Amino acid sequence: MLAERAKAKINLTLDVLYKRPDGYHEVEMIMQTIDLSDHLVFHESSGNAILVSCTAPYIPTDERNLAYKAANLLKQHFSIDDGVSIHIDKRIPVSAGLAGGSADAAAALRGLNQLWNLGLSLEELRELGAQLGSDVPFCLEGGTVLARGRGEVLTRLTPAPPMWVVLVKPAFAVSTADIYGGLQVNEISSRPNAADMLEAIGACDTVGIAAGLGNVLEQVTFAMYPEVERLKRKMIELGGDHTLMSGSGPTVFSLFDRESKAIRLYNALRGFVKEVYISTFY
Ligand code: ATP
Numbered sequence: 465m466l467a468e469r470a471k472a473k474i475n476l477t478l479d480v481l482y483k484r485p486d487g488y489h490e491v492e493m494i495m496q497t498i499d500l501s502d503h504l505v506f507h508e509s510s511g512n513a514i515l516v517s518c519t520a521p522y523i524p525t526d527e528r529n530l531a532y533k534a535a536n537l538l539k540q541h542f543s544i545d546d547g548v549s550i551h552i553d554k555r556i557p558v559s560a561g562l563a564g565g566s567a568d569a570a571a572a573l574r575g576l577n578q579l580w581n582l583g584l585s586l587e588e589l590r591e592l593g594a595q596l597g598s599d600v601p602f603c604l605e606g607g608t609v610l611a612r613g614r615g616e617v618l619t620r621l622t623p624a625p626p627m628w629v630v631l632v633k634p635a636f637a638v639s640t641a642d643i644y645g646g647l648q649v650n651e652i653s654s655r656p657n658a659a660d661m662l663e664a665i666g667a668c669d670t671v672g673i674a675a676g677l678g679n680v681l682e683q684v685t686f687a688m689y690p691e692v693e694r695l696k697r698k699m700i701e702l703g704g705d706h707t708l709m710s711g712s713g714p715t716v717f718s719l720f721d722r723e724s725k726a727i728r729l730y731n732a733l734r735g736f737v738k739e740v741y742i743s744t745f746y
Pocket of ligand 1: 522523524528529530531552557558559560563564565566568569599638640655665711712713
């Protein structure tokens with residue numbers, strides 16, 4: 465038996481530079497792991513099968529599950545005949561812009577590397593992870609990271625100073641593909657300044673980090689789902705001075721340098737939104 469935690473991420477910045485000839489968008493993102501995590505447990509099982517179970521009934525547990533895909537990739541790649549059962553205690557909101565599925569894939573690669581004694585390095589795991597999704601290499605790396613390319617070209621940064629995060633997940637899902645599909649790169653009206661954010665992180669400057677938040681996908685998601693923009697406004701009104709949508713949304717988060725301020729917003733939001741979380745940088 466073996467257990468792994470799969471941690472969610474938020475984007476401190478998300479910029480899309482251009483659309484590439486291969487159809488992908490060239491991105492520049494500063495990502496931060498947070499302490500909101502799924503818990504995965506792995507058991508060796510008789511036979512050859514991969515069995516996935518999950519506490520969230522709406523997540524597929526067959527070959528569409530990202531943890532299943534990770535296990536299958538290792539089995540194929542290293543001709544492994546062993547069976548495994550993977551249980552996912554799902555705590556990260558799904559289709560939310562928090563990379564929950566990618567985090568599960570990364571946790572499965574890490575866990576099975578141990579369970580099956582594969583001895584793979586982080587670099588080898590990252591290469592395999594990139595085959596499962598653009599965010600999987602980041603989820604393997606964790607911490608504070610600058611991601612370029614499709615999101616898989618990583619530069620590890622000095623860890624950001626501790627900060628508190630209040631997150632709200634609206635009651636609907638957003639498809640990342642739909643949001644990128646709706647983005648017109650030449651119509652991006654305002655971009656985050658990655659250089660300023662890198663400087664703020666390097667200087668452990670929480671004020672600079674909070675001030676530098678930016679995500680070019682907000683304008684697309686807000687146009688498709690005006691409720692997300694309303695939610696952002698509400699969070700600002702209730703004291704979330706530094707508030708941003710994560711990834712392609714619809715989760716919106718507020719950053720704080722003091723826990724007491726985060727708790728105040730968390731309590732204020734709990735009255736009228738169902739899915740609200742409080743977390744920290746990890
Ligand atoms: P990103 O920020 O990378 O776009 P996301 O948070 O928006 O990710 P996820 O929660 O990772 O989205 O999942 C999106 C889709 O992946 C859903 O349709 C879900 O059914 C599918 N999926 C497959 N496996 C998993 C898993 N283990 N956990 C969550 N979703 C999974």
